[in-house]
Amino acid sequence: MYNGALLGQVFLILFCLVFNAGAVQSEHQHHDHAAMVADSICDKQVGPSLSCANAPSAVFDKKGRLWLAWAFAEHVYVNYSDDKGKTYSTPVVVNKVAEKIYARGENRPKIVIADNGHIYISWTQQLSERFSGHIRFSRSLDGGKHFSDPIIVNDHQVITSHRFDALAVNQRGDIYLAWLDKRDLLKAKAAGQPYNGAALYYAVSTDGGISFNTNEKISDNTCQCCRVVIAIDKDQLPVVLWRHIFGDNVRDHAMVKFDSQMKPGEVLRVSHDQWQVEACPHHGPGLSIADDGRYHLVWFNNAAERHGLFYANTFDQGKTFSTPVSFGNYKAQAAHAQVLALGKAVFLVWKEFDGKQATLISMNSSDSGKTWTQPQILANTTGDSDHPLLIADDKKVYAVWHRHGQHYQLFSLGNH
Numbered sequence: 001m002y003n004g005a006l007l008g009q010v011f012l013i014l015f016c017l018v019f020n021a022g023a024v025q026s027e028h029q030h031h032d033h034a035a036m037v038a039d040s041i042c043d044k045q046v047g048p049s050l051s052c053a054n055a056p057s058a059v060f061d062k063k064g065r066l067w068l069a070w071a072f073a074e075h076v077y078v079n080y081s082d083d084k085g086k087t088y089s090t091p092v093v094v095n096k097v098a099e100k101i102y103a104r105g106e107n108r109p110k111i112v113i114a115d116n117g118h119i120y121i122s123w124t125q126q127l128s129e130r131f132s133g134h135i136r137f138s139r140s141l142d143g144g145k146h147f148s149d150p151i152i153v154n155d156h157q158v159i160t161s162h163r164f165d166a167l168a169v170n171q172r173g174d175i176y177l178a179w180l181d182k183r184d185l186l187k188a189k190a191a192g193q194p195y196n197g198a199a200l201y202y203a204v205s206t207d208g209g210i211s212f213n214t215n216e217k218i219s220d221n222t223c224q225c226c227r228v229v230i231a232i233d234k235d236q237l238p239v240v241l242w243r244h245i246f247g248d249n250v251r252d253h254a255m256v257k258f259d260s261q262m263k264p265g266e267v268l269r270v271s272h273d274q275w276q277v278e279a280c281p282h283h284g285p286g287l288s289i290a291d292d293g294r295y296h297l298v299w300f301n302n303a304a305e306r307h308g309l310f311y312a313n314t315f316d317q318g319k320t321f322s323t324p325v326s327f328g329n330y331k332a333q334a335a336h337a338q339v340l341a342l343g344k345a346v347f348l349v350w351k352e353f354d355g356k357q358a359t360l361i362s363m364n365s366s367d368s369g370k371t372w373t374q375p376q377i378l379a380n381t382t383g384d385s386d387h388p389l390l391i392a393d394d395k396k397v398y399a400v401w402h403r404h405g406q407h408y409q410l411f412s413l414g415n416h
Helices: 004-029 033-043 183-190
Strands: 054-060 066-072 075-081 110-113 119-126 133-140 162-169 175-181 198-205 216-222 229-232 238-246 250-258 264-269 286-289 295-302 307-314 325-327 335-342 345-353 358-365 376-381 389-392 396-400 410-415
Touching: 054 110, 054 389, 066 110, 066 119, 075 119, 110 162, 119 162, 119 175, 133 175, 162 229, 175 216, 175 238, 183 198, 198 238, 216 250, 216 264, 229 286, 238 264, 238 286, 238 295, 250 295, 295 335, 307 335, 307 345, 335 389, 345 389, 345 396, 358 410
Parallel strands: 286 335
Antiparallel strands: 054 066, 066 075, 110 119, 119 133, 133 162, 162 175, 175 198, 198 216, 216 238, 229 238, 238 250, 250 264, 286 295, 295 307, 307 325, 335 345, 345 358, 358 376, 389 396, 396 410
16 A cells, blocks of 8 residues: 555655746746747847846836846846836946856846935856856946946855845945855865755945945855845844745745844744755745835745745734735746835735746735735736836836846836
8 A cells, every 4th residue: 555645745746846847937948939039039139138138127216217237148237217117228238347147037136226326236147167156246326327347245255156146225325235155065065064055144335335344144054046135124224034944954934134234133034834845946035124114025935735925024023923824826836926015005916827828916905914905917928027026116116027028117006
């Protein structure tokens, strides 16, 4: 007779393989007629093109100008739009010397705008060895006309993995970078000791990006290839959220709130879904902090009993959390959610794939996440598409979803 528990484990493994294969197809390999048309357009593109870019990031400045950072042919470019994405300026190159750049899904160029209008850009440079990289940084002090020569922020420059950078700037102008780093894995291997995953490191600039302090470690044993996110709390100190490895390869999520300008506080566990998997799912969390100080979080897990997309919030900086709310259609591979909170208004956006087309879906709350509207379909495509983003100017919230070879478009989610 067959062992029931063993059969259950086999079923779960097969399900995960099918689920992940579908996700990979929808994100990386889905090439039907529309996708081939887009590829044909982009194959003929010889100069920098936002439509054919890889993994753009977007942000509004204080004046309502939309700024974008994106990768194309071994360069990072920046351009802007003054009409909410109808037209775009001529792109300006950030790194004049070509270099390989990680620019897909979980690991993309980042852009933030300081209150004084200075533009800060970070990205991960791809090095010669597989899964290796350096954290790169550049800035513009003249409204995006020129960018400084890029610097390497990680002070450990042995060729290994320093990747998945997250970038933020507060109202004081302090610049925070956090990333996943394998320098401690190298050290453990040299000593003949075990080490699981990567570590989370950070660096801070207090002089507007001229220099960064010595790298410091937040935590060991992070999942090695899921996006890291940073949000600035109302006290102007950063909060960092990432996928962590708990115990025997349980890949849940952890968070840290900085106690001071340069020092992180206690690492707190956020999710308790008990997804035990000896692999990185390439699926990081999302975080937004409202004006009232409430943290709003989204994540994905694929555990046997608790799986799919989840939302929760905390009003006391992570000491307690609301009961997680499941959202999205798990059978349609709901994935890569983002959250944006402005006052009591909270917006969620994510992507689903039904085997033929990918769909952009949103829902929102007007009472800090207590109740939610019904999911709303915003757009769909049968071609290649990026993970969705959420951005806001001083009046409206927008979903952004880059569809390869198509015009870079904003989808209005209403006023806030």
